Amino acid sequence: MTENFAFGANGIDQSQVDSESGTLSVVSLISVGPALGHGLFVDDASLDSLMLELQGQNLPAYITHRGAIFDDRLTREIGMFDNFRIEGDRLVGDFQAFDSFREDESKKFNRLFELAEKMPERFGLSIVFS
16 A cells, blocks of 8 residues: 655665765665654564565655645655665665756755755655554
Protein backbone atom coordinates (compact mmCIF):
# COMPACT_ATOMS: atom_id res chain seq x y z
CA MET A 1 0.00 0.00 0.00
CA THR A 2 2.36 2.73 -1.16
CA GLU A 3 -0.33 5.38 -0.70
CA ASN A 4 0.53 5.22 3.02
CA PHE A 5 4.02 6.64 2.42
CA ALA A 6 5.26 10.14 1.70
CA PHE A 7 8.53 11.96 2.18
CA GLY A 8 9.51 15.23 3.72
CA ALA A 9 12.59 17.05 5.00
CA ASN A 10 16.31 14.74 9.22
CA GLY A 11 21.85 13.61 8.14
CA ILE A 12 22.90 13.02 4.74
CA ASP A 13 26.58 13.02 5.67
CA GLN A 14 27.26 10.12 3.30
CA SER A 15 25.05 11.40 0.51
CA GLN A 16 26.33 12.77 -2.74
CA VAL A 17 24.96 16.18 -3.66
CA ASP A 18 24.89 17.25 -7.31
CA SER A 19 22.99 20.50 -7.84
CA GLU A 20 23.86 20.51 -11.56
CA SER A 21 21.86 17.35 -12.12
CA GLY A 22 19.44 18.04 -9.26
CA THR A 23 20.25 14.77 -7.49
CA LEU A 24 20.99 13.59 -3.98
CA SER A 25 22.33 10.04 -3.96
CA VAL A 26 22.40 7.58 -1.05
CA VAL A 27 19.89 9.55 1.03
CA SER A 28 18.95 7.94 4.35
CA LEU A 29 15.17 7.87 4.66
CA ILE A 30 14.69 5.87 7.85
CA SER A 31 17.01 4.03 10.20
CA VAL A 32 16.79 1.55 13.03
CA GLY A 33 15.81 3.27 16.27
CA PRO A 34 12.97 5.43 17.55
CA ALA A 35 10.67 6.80 14.84
CA LEU A 36 10.45 10.34 16.17
CA GLY A 37 6.95 11.74 16.20
CA HIS A 38 5.38 8.31 15.63
CA GLY A 39 5.81 6.68 19.04
CA LEU A 40 7.27 3.61 17.31
CA PHE A 41 10.60 1.82 17.17
CA VAL A 42 12.04 0.91 13.77
CA ASP A 43 13.82 -2.44 13.67
CA ASP A 44 15.33 -4.58 10.91
CA ALA A 45 11.93 -6.14 10.20
CA SER A 46 10.53 -2.62 9.71
CA LEU A 47 13.22 -1.85 7.13
CA ASP A 48 12.56 -5.15 5.36
CA SER A 49 8.81 -4.42 5.23
CA LEU A 50 9.38 -0.92 3.87
CA MET A 51 11.86 -2.22 1.32
CA LEU A 52 9.39 -4.83 0.12
CA GLU A 53 6.66 -2.20 -0.19
CA LEU A 54 8.87 0.33 -2.00
CA GLN A 55 10.65 -2.05 -4.38
CA GLY A 56 10.35 -0.83 -7.96
CA GLN A 57 8.49 2.32 -6.93
CA ASN A 58 9.09 5.99 -7.66
CA LEU A 59 7.73 8.09 -4.81
CA PRO A 60 7.09 11.82 -4.72
CA ALA A 61 9.17 14.13 -2.52
CA TYR A 62 8.03 17.25 -0.68
CA ILE A 63 9.75 20.06 1.20
CA THR A 64 7.88 19.49 4.47
CA HIS A 65 5.90 16.84 6.32
CA ARG A 66 2.89 19.18 6.53
CA GLY A 67 -0.14 17.37 5.10
CA ALA A 68 2.11 14.48 4.07
CA ILE A 69 -0.45 11.70 3.92
CA PHE A 70 -3.98 12.94 4.23
CA ASP A 71 -3.96 16.18 2.19
CA ASP A 72 -4.16 16.51 -1.57
CA ARG A 73 -0.56 17.37 -2.42
CA LEU A 74 -0.77 17.17 -6.20
CA THR A 75 1.48 19.82 -7.79
CA ARG A 76 3.46 20.34 -4.55
CA GLU A 77 5.95 17.60 -5.40
CA ILE A 78 9.53 18.83 -5.82
CA GLY A 79 10.95 15.57 -7.15
CA MET A 80 10.98 11.87 -6.55
CA PHE A 81 12.82 9.08 -4.80
CA ASP A 82 13.78 5.78 -6.37
CA ASN A 83 16.44 3.06 -6.21
CA PHE A 84 15.55 2.05 -2.64
CA ARG A 85 17.91 -0.28 -0.80
CA ILE A 86 18.97 -1.24 2.70
CA GLU A 87 22.49 -0.25 3.70
CA GLY A 88 23.44 -1.33 7.19
CA ASP A 89 20.77 -0.15 9.61
CA ARG A 90 19.01 2.25 7.25
CA LEU A 91 16.82 2.41 4.19
CA VAL A 92 18.31 4.69 1.54
CA GLY A 93 17.22 5.93 -1.83
CA ASP A 94 18.13 8.47 -4.47
CA PHE A 95 16.42 11.82 -5.00
CA GLN A 96 15.87 13.50 -8.36
CA ALA A 97 14.49 17.05 -8.39
CA PHE A 98 11.91 17.85 -11.03
CA ASP A 99 12.99 20.28 -13.74
CA SER A 100 9.85 22.28 -12.99
CA PHE A 101 10.95 22.66 -9.34
CA ARG A 102 14.33 24.03 -10.48
CA GLU A 103 12.71 26.40 -12.96
CA ASP A 104 9.55 27.48 -11.14
CA GLU A 105 10.92 27.61 -7.58
CA SER A 106 14.60 28.31 -8.19
CA LYS A 107 15.11 30.02 -4.80
CA LYS A 108 13.89 26.93 -2.93
CA PHE A 109 15.85 24.62 -5.24
CA ASN A 110 19.06 26.58 -4.69
CA ARG A 111 18.54 26.74 -0.91
CA LEU A 112 17.78 23.02 -0.69
CA PHE A 113 20.92 22.00 -2.54
CA GLU A 114 23.16 24.56 -0.83
CA LEU A 115 21.98 23.38 2.58
CA ALA A 116 22.54 19.74 1.62
CA GLU A 117 26.05 20.53 0.40
CA LYS A 118 27.25 22.95 3.08
CA MET A 119 25.45 21.71 6.20
CA PRO A 120 24.79 17.99 5.78
CA GLU A 121 24.69 17.53 9.56
CA ARG A 122 21.65 19.83 9.67
CA PHE A 123 19.91 18.51 6.60
CA GLY A 124 18.20 15.30 5.81
CA LEU A 125 15.13 13.56 4.63
CA SER A 126 12.72 11.25 6.31
CA ILE A 127 9.89 8.99 5.38
CA VAL A 128 6.41 9.79 6.65
CA PHE A 129 4.23 6.77 7.33
CA SER A 130 1.03 5.71 8.99
